[in-house]
Amino acid sequence: MNSMIINIFYLVAALLFVLGIKGLTRPKTAVKGNRMAAVGMLVAIVVTLLDKQVINYELVGIGLLIGAAIGVIMATRVQMTSMPQMVAILNGLGGGASLGVAAASYFTVMGSGLSGATLIIANSSIMLAVLIGTVTFSGSAVAFGKLQEILPGQAIGFSGMKFVNLALLVGALITSFFLVTGAADVTTFALLIGLALVLGVTLVMPIGGADMPVVIALLNSYSGIAAAAAGFIMGNNVLIVSGALVGASGIILTQIMCVAMNRSLLNVLFGKMAEAGADTIDADEVYKGKVKSSNADEVSMMLEGAERVVIVPGFGLAMAQAQHAVRELADTLESRGVTVEFAIHPVAGRMPGHMNVLLAEAEVDYDSMKTMEQSNPNFSKTDVAIVIGANDVTNPMAREDKGCPIYGMPILNVDQAQNVVIVKRSLSPGFAGLPNPLFAKDNAVMLFGDGKQAIMDLTAALHEAA
Template identity: 50%
Template sequence: MVELLSESVLRLVYLVSAVFFIQGLRDMTHPRTAVRGNLLSSLGMLTAVGVTVLWFDVISPAVLIGGLVVGSLIGAGLAVKVEMTQMPQLVGVFNGFGGGASALVAGAELVEYRIEIGGAFPLEMGIAAAASGIIGAVTLFGSMVAAGKLHGVVTGSAIRYTGEQAVKAVLLATAVLSGVYLVVQPDVLSTALQGTWVPSYWLLVLAASVLGVMLVIPIGGADMPVVIALLNAYSGLAAAGTGFVLNNSALIIAGTLVGAAGMILTVIMCESMNRSLANVLFGGFGEEASSEEMEDIYEGNITETSPEELEMLLDTADRVVIVPGYGMAVAQAQHAVAELGQLLDGDGVDVEFGIHPVAGRMPGHMNVLLAEADVPYDKMKELEEINPTFSQTDVVIVTGANDVVNPRANEDDSSPISGMPVLNVNEAGTVIVNKRSLSPGFSGIPNPLFAEDNTYMLFGDGKEMMQNVVNEYKESN
């Protein structure tokens, strides 16, 4: 009776944790409630981990406390030290750690089963372990490459080579066949290393690890936001698989929620770029444009401006839209941009911020930066809401954005971004583009917007230029 009651309590706590997870995900769908969602999700995971450790007596209290202290110190250090511009690659690393942990735990459970029980693995255990090993290893090494591309230690260009699809197919086949072997013939060679080694599982993990690298290397930097979302889904699926191996309902629920949320986000991101997932994974998007192509578009057609001239334009404007991009994040210009918006708003100018779904290097990147600078949530408008208003806008200030405002998406069927929904800023009366140079965005193609008659280039560091505009506006008003 005591054991039955205790198990009932365990399952009840797992159910409560699942409720926290679900409500946390729900709250994270809006910037206003995102912080609460993170706290609820963290509380749910803390509850699930705590009760699992207490119930199963997994490791000694000293080792547990030591692990918690070390992990907490590392996590707190990263949270304090890592800049907002580096958050996407940190998310990628976390995805990788989650996948790697799932693969290792599933393998450890197989080893423990072989030592304590011996004989054939249960069918469902073998299948779940194989799935967790493949997905987890792909997630770990794919995430490391993605994080490297985002951080600049791995080239952001698409690395292509002859026969790459055949290499991926061989690696995938090796991993899958090793998984099948694990399920249908687990006893063969099981005496190696005194029966503690499960050779087919580790071959599976090795093949999947190399596959993870090969899958992400050919993908260009422009698609990294989609890749991060997809790898997030993978990490959840790997965790769910490990939950089946351990027969742990909390892990199954948490992994399934993460996997489903990641896949939904991946689909949304692909639709925002008018790309199929297959095209993202195998298309090689992000190859560099030739210098000749850039000269044909820009030569003699670029008009520069200054903070002083921009201030004079703003003095006569009734409506202004600010479009942020990754360049704003790099320059840490969000506070200057937000201050400019506040000054204009205080003088009766209608000010809004146009946010593209894939601006920056991860979903919601621009929203987080602007919220950090105290931009009101109701001033941040999504693409579908802001696009119809550009024709009634006097001045658009594009700060650090490139591909998401490129009109070639609507005009050039041969362009790599053809059909991608973009912010139609060229429809405004005047467009000011603040960039360091005319270098292409992640897609690797030039932007004809920079050469249009109503566009003026404000070259320079985003933070410095926007702060200069703020200072000029204050002096004249």
């Protein structure tokens, strides 16, 4: 196929990627945006396969069949509650693919007889793809392990670990320098991969569960940068463009998440919350004699006189898979003329947009999903706020206690509602390891139990009282 025609189709694919990302910025257009991006990827794949540079169509066909089979299984069997884990795995696979391309290109360049500036330029792209791709691969594997609870979710490390990371990074850069100049061999190349693998692990291990949304967004950006570097190696324009888009959007999303947590990226990467978040505040002092337990019947009586109810979903909702039960509760309330909205904090789940995806799966109306900025001014006019498994993002300490690790983090001001119902298994702390004074407020009651069952019991109580 003519190179000009190939590039025209690549431009079409890139345009579809841009429109797809734009569509993903809003819940109403997210499905359409996802489909446009998928069509763009299909165009890119087909055009690449028609390029005469393809050496062996049989191997490519086998790879496509295996990849398609894995993709179909993942798409049909992975629950929405496990979407963060799947995103982590996909980030890692993207990094691993870039590493594979870079490794193959390195051995090709070694035997090509290139020298001078041409060799330096070629090896620079290769080493960039190797370093970033490998870090993404091993870092994403650790993130998956934490999210899947194969590894402990809390920060794992030791004082001075940042210096170990710095030493690994410096070692990887020095090794890359020798490889770029052609003054090294295969052993040095293997050493670079080993250093990068360890660096990916040591970078993510000290980061606790509270920072997983930031980590996932950042690893997503890494995978895009690695893909762009692989595109330079292969001379593939669409891979360069798509990788750059993913890298840029991932960085932007990372920054948005950091702003939502009122923390810098360096603060997250070096695990400052984990270090400062030791439970220095006595939970007994916060809760003793102040927490009021309730039941479904009592809460249903509270809801009978409500005109406006705001539901605040958190990771506990995802763990209990209570999204459908929550939708049924909202439908029941709305059938009685109650205004129901969902207040969603940017980092309420384990990845950006996690709560929106879960609620959309349960066919919750997009217009009823409100951002933190939209919700906070209206909590004072809310009769009942129902918090389901959202802990740190509703903790008043972030607003009031200058000495606590989450101070300054924007939160949902649910404590300003006339009545607050907290659905939770126990008084256990959130990812930050802090007690939540919201549980002890005069206008708050605890509805202890499994999130899904508690909401189902509440909906049943409302029907019985009708």
